[in-house]
Amino acid sequence: MAKRITIDPITRIEGHLRVDVQVDNNSVTNAWASCTMWRGIENILKGRDPRDAWLFTQRFCGVCTTVHAMASVRAVEDALKLEIPLNAQYIRNLILIAHALHDHIVHFYQLSALDWVDVMQIPKADPAATSKLAESLSPWFRNSRNELKQAQDRVNAVAASGQLGIFANGYWGHPAMRLSPEVNLLAFSHYMQALEYQRKALQIVGILGSKTPHIQNLTPGGVSNAIDLDSQSALNMERLEMIRGLFAEVSRFINEVYLVDVCAVASMYPEWFNIGSGVTNYLAVPDLPLDSRGSSYDLPGGYIGAGGLKSFQTASDDAFRKGVTEDVTHAYYSGDKPLHPWEGETNPQFTGWNGDEKYSWVKAPRFNGDPAQVGPLAQVLIGYTQGHALTKKYVGLAAEKVHAVSGIQLQPAMLHSTLGRHAARAIRAGMLAELAQKHLDLLTNNIAKGDYSVYNAPVFPSHEVEGVGTHEAPRGTLSHWIVIKDEKIKNYQAVVPSTWNASPRDQKNAHGPYEASLLHTPLARPQEPLEVLRTIHSFDPCMACACHTFDPSGNKIAAVNIL
Ligand code: NFE
Numbered sequence: 226m227a228k229r230i231t232i233d234p235i236t237r238i239e240g241h242l243r244v245d246v247q248v249d250n251n252s253v254t255n256a257w258a259s260c261t262m263w264r265g266i267e268n269i270l271k272g273r274d275p276r277d278a279w280l281f282t283q284r285f286c287g288v289c290t291t292v293h294a295m296a297s298v299r300a301v302e303d304a305l306k307l308e309i310p311l312n313a314q315y316i317r318n319l320i321l322i323a324h325a326l327h328d329h330i331v332h333f334y335q336l337s338a339l340d341w342v343d344v345m346q347i348p349k350a351d352p353a354a355t356s357k358l359a360e361s362l363s364p365w366f367r368n369s370r371n372e373l374k375q376a377q378d379r380v381n382a383v384a385a386s387g388q389l390g391i392f393a394n395g396y397w398g399h400p401a402m403r404l405s406p407e408v409n410l411l412a413f414s415h416y417m418q419a420l421e422y423q424r425k426a427l428q429i430v431g432i433l434g435s436k437t438p439h440i441q442n443l444t445p446g447g448v449s450n451a452i453d454l455d456s457q458s459a460l461n462m463e464r465l466e467m468i469r470g471l472f473a474e475v476s477r478f479i480n481e482v483y484l485v486d487v488c489a490v491a492s493m494y495p496e497w498f499n500i501g502s503g504v505t506n507y508l509a510v511p512d513l514p515l516d517s518r519g520s521s522y523d524l525p526g527g528y529i530g531a532g533g534l535k536s537f538q539t540a541s542d543d544a545f546r547k548g549v550t551e552d553v554t555h556a557y558y559s560g561d562k563p564l565h566p567w568e569g570e571t572n573p574q575f576t577g578w579n580g581d582e583k584y585s586w587v588k589a590p591r592f593n594g595d596p597a598q599v600g601p602l603a604q605v606l607i608g609y610t611q612g613h614a615l616t617k618k619y620v621g622l623a624a625e626k627v628h629a630v631s632g633i634q635l636q637p638a639m640l641h642s643t644l645g646r647h648a649a650r651a652i653r654a655g656m657l658a659e660l661a662q663k664h665l666d667l668l669t670n671n672i673a674k675g676d677y678s679v680y681n682a683p684v685f686p687s688h689e690v691e692g693v694g695t696h697e698a699p700r701g702t703l704s705h706w707i708v709i710k711d712e713k714i715k716n717y718q719a720v721v722p723s724t725w726n727a728s729p730r731d732q733k734n735a736h737g738p739y740e741a742s743l744l745h746t747p748l749a750r751p752q753e754p755l756e757v758l759r760t761i762h763s764f765d766p767c768m769a770c771a772c773h774t775f776d777p778s779g780n781k782i783a784a785v786n787i788l
């Protein structure tokens with residue numbers, strides 16, 4: 226008999242997400258993804274100075290603040306056809322890489338590992354056997370019996386206290402949990418260490434951005450970092466070397482711990498390479514510009530749809546600019562047709578949840594009329610399909626590790642899955658860690674040539690102009706769309722990674738990626754829908770970004786006056 230299960234809220238994400246699934250014979254037959262909060266920041270921006278927009282947009286979210294700052298200044302620069310100095314480009318790239326590395330580490334360990342790792346099995350583990358197992362997998366220097374014993378002692382103390390705190394609500398002992406006590410202990414020890422290494426990555430963002438969250442060093446036209454190798458109060462040699470050291474530590478953690486753990490956990494759950502596929506149209510934009518105009522990039526972009534791959538040459542390639550629309554048929558906004566973001570509207574019309582009508586604060590972005598999946602999986606598949614050397618290198622490394630642990634031959638087709646999204650995120654992290662060293666070298670070499678410039682002043686034309694600023698954020702393709710008239714913002718729309726992935730149905734009733742990926746998921750115990758969480762978490766949801774006044778009771782949201 227069909228049952229409806231509502232999970233509200235989904236935890237270990239940013240913001241407020243509700244998921245409803247219909248279950249027949251222990252298998253998901255229908256799904257609805259619903260964002261239960263609304264921000265309205267796009268409306269607050271209208272009429273303001275375009276140079277201030279980035280300060281507002283990075284308040285969309287408490288997780289990916291920098292990414293919205295960056296997409297916003299890029300949107301203004303695109304509208305004004307403004308080039309930025311090389312130093313500014315490299316400093317921005319380093320911030321974006323460091324932020325993404327922090328984000329990916331936190332996502333795997335703190336936000337999703339406990340869907341696979343049963344913390345309550347840890348007291349049964351033998352730390353010496355765990356250490357031996359760890360040494361067979363990786364040269365990581367913090368897998369000693371002592372360090373593992375300390376991690377186990379922590380869990381024992383929490384379990385003995387009877388107050389499980391942040392571990393109170395896991396599905397411990399669930400039949401879909403399958404790791405040995407030793408693998409559970411190893412993963413938990415790395416869960417604790419991950420907290421240290423994500424902090425080191427954020428320290429880099431703090432050094433270059435003055436603080437984090439909410440960096441202070443951007444402006445349309447460049448950055449405000451003063452470069453002076455001899456001054457104590459500027460970006461000097463000491464700070465550049467500190468950044469180099471931090472990247473080296475984070476990079477080692479990514480290669481010797483994160484990538485290895487993802488492959489090891491995946492090897493124990495091979496059926497999850499066949500579950501959770503859903504929408505197989507993929508979208509990514511080029512990122513990490515290498516010149517002042519943004520005409521060549523380290524990371525490729527494109528779209529994989531029914532017709533195969535179409536590569537994008539630049540981040541604001543016409544093929545991308547023209548393809549994006551947002552549909553609000555099933556979202557709590559008024560409007561009767563899909564709109565391109567430059568004509569986009571954000572007029573709230575809250576009705577309460579109705580699965581046949583409106584049921585989410587997230588709009589439904591579409592590419593050439595179809596839903597598209599964004600994120601590390603899209604980035605990796607698009608890079609791999611066009612033969613991008615760095616992508617192929619890290620896909621190869623992951624495939625080798627999976628094979629070494631389990632004998633499984635990882636095929637590209639297996640990446641269309643819940644585990645594929647985790648593997649792709651670790652692959653992307655490995656690529657970014659390698660590129661960090663390159664961009665730091667590019668910056669220091671350019672400074673060594675005597676180029677200290679960081680800023681070109683914007684000039685606003687009298688006629689109306691439009692721009693798009695993009696970034697491949699940790700969760701995927703982010704685009705900010707701006708219309709500028711008389712030096713003021715006439716329209717502003719943000720189409721965000723989690724808006725693509727958490728999208729509700731559209732006017733053609735096509736599911737968004739979260740919804741589609743849940744169909745056919747087997748549930749061992751429907752009353753404990755761990756499998757639904759595994760797939761939803763594999764996307765790394767962020768609803769604060771996606772819907773950009775939170776109303777916990779579901780009542781009418783207060784009207785906002787635009788000043
Ligand atoms: Ni709020 Fe984000 C990222 C953006 S939303 S975390 O990455 O943009 O998906």
Ligand code: MG
Pocket residue numbers: 267718719720721724771772773
């Ligand atoms: Mg939006």
